[in-house]
Amino acid sequence: MLKIEIKSKTYSNDIVLKNLELEITEPGLYGLIGKNGQGKTTLFKCALGLEKYEGKSYLGKEKVSLINTAFCPAEPILYDELTTEEFNKFYAKLFMLEPSKDYLFDLPKDKLIKQFSTGMKKKTYLNALFQKDFLVYFLDEPFNGLDIEANYILLNYLKEKSKTSIIIISSHIIDVLYKNCKGIYMLKNNKTTYFNHLEFDQLEIAFFNNQS
Numbered sequence: 001m002l003k004i005e006i007k008s009k010t011y012s013n014d015i016v017l018k019n020l021e022l023e024i025t026e027p028g029l030y031g032l033i034g035k036n037g038q039g040k041t042t043l044f045k046c047a048l049g050l051e052k053y054e055g056k057s058y059l060g061k062e063k064v065s066l067i068n069t070a071f072c073p074a075e076p077i078l079y080d081e082l083t084t085e086e087f088n089k090f091y092a093k094l095f096m097l098e099p100s101k102d103y104l105f106d107l108p109k110d111k112l113i114k115q116f117s118t119g120m121k122k123k124t125y126l127n128a129l130f131q132k133d134f135l136v137y138f139l140d141e142p143f144n145g146l147d148i149e150a151n152y153i154l155l156n157y158l159k160e161k162s163k164t165s166i167i168i169i170s171s172h173i174i175d176v177l178y179k180n181c182k183g184i185y186m187l188k189n190n191k192t193t194y195f196n197h198l199e200f201d202q203l204e205i206a207f208f209n210n211q212s
């Protein structure tokens with residue numbers, strides 16, 4: 001269903017990803033872990049065609065793109081001078097979708113985004129993104145900046161969606177991934193290794209082992 005093949009991704013002469021293959025056939029929640037700078041964000045951006053790379057990424061027969069795949073960057077870019085409602089409409093127009101009337105998070109309607117806190121800005125972006133149901137979600141550190149209640153709401157939303165969609169969550173909060181993911185991809189030495197939930201005890205050994 002989702003197939004990402006990255007033969008090579010470099011920035012200048014630095015290899016970030018090499019001979020990476022990731023194939024997911026079943027809906028579910030999947031984790032993506034890796035130390036800072038290993039290439040998790042780069043992996044999402046390459047798959048979506050936002051970065052040039054050698055390889056290919058497909059969702060069924062279609063190329064993976066922002067039209068068929070939801071992408072929440074770690075630090076989403078918003079338009080400061082808009083209200084949430086205006087941003088939702090703008091986002092819906094950009095991606096040719098029907099503006100929603102139901103939003104996951106409640107936010108002040110009368111304030112401009114520039115008046116929002118970090119968490120409120122993250123909620124604004126997620127509300128806009130979730131106006132459409134996608135078959136695949138790439139979420140880069142989605143829980144960062146959100147308060148406890150919002151984390152709970154988001155996790156429940158994603159668990160429900162994961163019954164029919166493939167959701168990849170990049171996160172440094174390993175316990176949340178252990179508890180909720182069907183499997184975790186570890187990004188190390190330019191490529192990913194997959195651990196299903198029965199293999200999570202081997203994950204930390206592999207993660208901290210300098211040899212593998």
Ligand SMILES: Nc1ncnc2c1ncn2[C@@H]1O[C@H](COP(=O)(O)OP(=O)(O)OP(=O)(O)O)[C@@H](O)[C@H]1O
Nearest residue numbers: 011012016034035036037038039040041042043074
């Ligand atoms: N636009 C860019 N130009 C040059 N190098 C870049 C660029 N973007 C990322 N890199 C480099 O690519 C590597 C992977 O970066 P990336 O942001 O994908 O890592 P990450 O695993 O998401 O890190 P973190 O956990 O800190 O978010 C890093 O060495 C980074 O310095």
